[in-house]
Amino acid sequence: xxxYLILMRLDLITKDKQPSPEQLQVYMKQYQDWxxxxxxxxxxxxxxxxxxxxxVIRPNDVITDGPYAEIKESIAGFIIVKAESFDEAVSMARxxxxxxxxxxxxEVRKVMGKGNTR
Numbered sequence: 001x002x003x004y005l006i007l008m009r010l011d012l013i014t015k016d017k018q019p020s021p022e023q024l025q026v027y028m029k030q031y032q033d034w035x036x037x038x039x040x041x042x043x044x045x046x047x048x049x050x051x052x053x054x055x056v057i058r059p060n061d062v063i064t065d066g067p068y069a070e071i072k073e074s075i076a077g078f079i080i081v082k083a084e085s086f087d088e089a090v091s092m093a094r095x096x097x098x099x100x101x102x103x104x105x106x107e108v109r110k111v112m113g114k115g116n117t118r
Contacts, residue, residue, distance in 0.1 A: 001082045003111040004089035010104040012052050012074045030097035047079030
């Protein structure tokens with residue numbers, strides 16, 4: 001079984017796109033149920049949310065603030081899943097509740113290394 005990274009992108013900046021505390025509770029429950037379903041199949045490899053700030057390190061030891069979640073499609077978090085094929089990983093990703101939000105997206109990438117060679 002190979003590992004796949006599921007990146008979740010959504011608008012973290014636009015004020016009117018942010019959920020109310022009540023909506024956030026509903027969304028978190030949907031997300032937890034989705035991840036729980038993957039974990040129940042013993043196919044969850046970990047994951048977490050990401051902050052909206054960071055540092056970029058470039059050659060010659062140039063360090064800048066950022067990237068900031070200034071664009072509407074920021075990476076909000078990720079999970080790693082175990083799947084028999086790319087298609088199976090995509091099938092898991094298609095059920096991600098983040099896709100219910102307008103403008104949101106999910107990206108699936110195969111993790112190389114750890115025996116994953118294709």
